[in-house]
Amino acid sequence: MDIIQCKFCKKPFQSFNSKICPSCLEQIDRDFLVVRDYIYENKKADLDKVTEETGVHKAIVLHLLREGRLQIDNPEEGGTLLMCESCRKPITKGRLCEDCRNNVSSTMKQSLSGDGGGAGAAGKRPGSGSGRADDRGNNAKLRS
Ligand SMILES: [Zn+2]
Ligand SMILES: [Zn+2]
Numbered sequence: 001m002d003i004i005q006c007k008f009c010k011k012p013f014q015s016f017n018s019k020i021c022p023s024c025l026e027q028i029d030r031d032f033l034v035v036r037d038y039i040y041e042n043k044k045a046d047l048d049k050v051t052e053e054t055g056v057h058k059a060i061v062l063h064l065l066r067e068g069r070l071q072i073d074n075p076e077e078g079g080t081l082l083m084c085e086s087c088r089k090p091i092t093k094g095r096l097c098e099d100c101r102n103n104v105s106s107t108m109k110q111s112l113s114g115d116g117g118g119a120g121a122a123g124k125r126p127g128s129g130s131g132r133a134d135d136r137g138n139n140a141k142l143r144s
Contacts, residue, residue: 008059031056032064039070068093 003012006021008028013021020028031054038054039045051058064070065082071093083090084097086104091097096104 008057008063028060028063031060032069035061035064035070065093066095 002015004015004019005012006024007019008024009021011021015021018025034054035050035056038050042049042053045053047058047061050056051061054061061070062082082092082094084100085095086100087097089097094101
């Protein structure tokens with residue numbers, strides 16, 4: 001069991017496997033219903049419109065989209081709702097486009113067999129956007 005910082009409210013909490021604290025999770029569940037209903041009624045809404053009209057924080061809407069719980073189907077009109085985190089192609093759900101997803105699943109198998117598997121997911125933060133650049137300098141790749 002780890003104490004980690006909640007991805008949304010930045011408060012430390014005891015995490016089993018979530019990056020989000022229980023109170024934010026509750027909030028997200030409530031927001032999910034609001035946004036889902038809104039999108040159901042307003043299929044043409046883009047992300048800005050959705051956040052404006054529902055009052056739900058953009059980070060939460062993005063989170064729901066990434067999780068695949070929500071889907072907004074018109075990337076043309078909405079601009080880029082979500083981008084593939086790897087190749088920056090617009091996508092409607094998840095984190096990666098299909099191409100990259102296929103790539104990742106093959107590279108993941110390689111790296112999984114490689115390192116000694118420490119605290120697992122801790123290193124990888126699914127930031128929304130680039131966020132702050134907290135480069136601690138530990139990221140030096142093994143090849144030079
Ligand atoms: Zn929180
Ligand atoms: Zn991609």
